[in-house]
Amino acid sequence: MTSPTVFFGGTFSVRTGGRGLHEITSRVQDVVSGSRVQRGLCTVFLHHTSASLIITENADQDVASDLEAFLSRLVVDGDRLFKHRSEGPDDMSAHVRTALTQTTLGIPVAGGRCDLGTWQGIFLWEHRHRHHDRRVSVAIVGELAG
Numbered sequence: 001m002t003s004p005t006v007f008f009g010g011t012f013s014v015r016t017g018g019r020g021l022h023e024i025t026s027r028v029q030d031v032v033s034g035s036r037v038q039r040g041l042c043t044v045f046l047h048h049t050s051a052s053l054i055i056t057e058n059a060d061q062d063v064a065s066d067l068e069a070f071l072s073r074l075v076v077d078g079d080r081l082f083k084h085r086s087e088g089p090d091d092m093s094a095h096v097r098t099a100l101t102q103t104t105l106g107i108p109v110a111g112g113r114c115d116l117g118t119w120q121g122i123f124l125w126e127h128r129h130r131h132h133d134r135r136v137s138v139a140i141v142g143e144l145a146g
Contacts, residue, residue: 008035009139016051016126016134019090021064024136025121028107029114031138038112040142044105044122047135050094051126052101058121067125071097077129094127101125109142 010031016022032042046053057063075096078089085091105122108115114122124134 005040005141006035006037006144007139007141008037009137010034011135011137014124014134014136016124016128016132018131019126019129020068021054021056021123021125023058023121024124025058025114025116027136028122028138032109032114032140033112035140035142036112036144037109037140037142038145040109040140042107042109042114043139043141044107045137045139046103046124047137048103048132049098050091050128051124051132051134052098052103053105053136054101054123054125055105055107055116055120056123057119058123059119064123071100075100088129090127090129097125097127109140112145 012027014022014024028042028044044053056067075093077093079093082092124136126132126134
């Protein structure tokens, strides 16, 4: 007999301290655990156009600073190419950074937890210089424990 398929969702806010990576792995894991889904899929969605989501190493802080350094070289704040400047020199560059990364992640669920690799963490990547309150939705679909 198979377990019933269920859907569960939750939303939380993250207050960022400005540009950079903010780990949200434990917050996502809390929603997954609360769903009681043992095997399935977790979708994480960010409701913004100037921040993004990534999965990257969470053991060495140099990874975060290296990613930020690379993206800062690739997408320059205040680039004269950009016409959209209504919210400051980091506004359009933040939109480009988001377009190059992603606002949705799909993560397998196994054993009632996100099935991440040993050194993987889920991060909200703030692309604006000042702090923001960011809304994250988590949806889990899968099977409950038998």
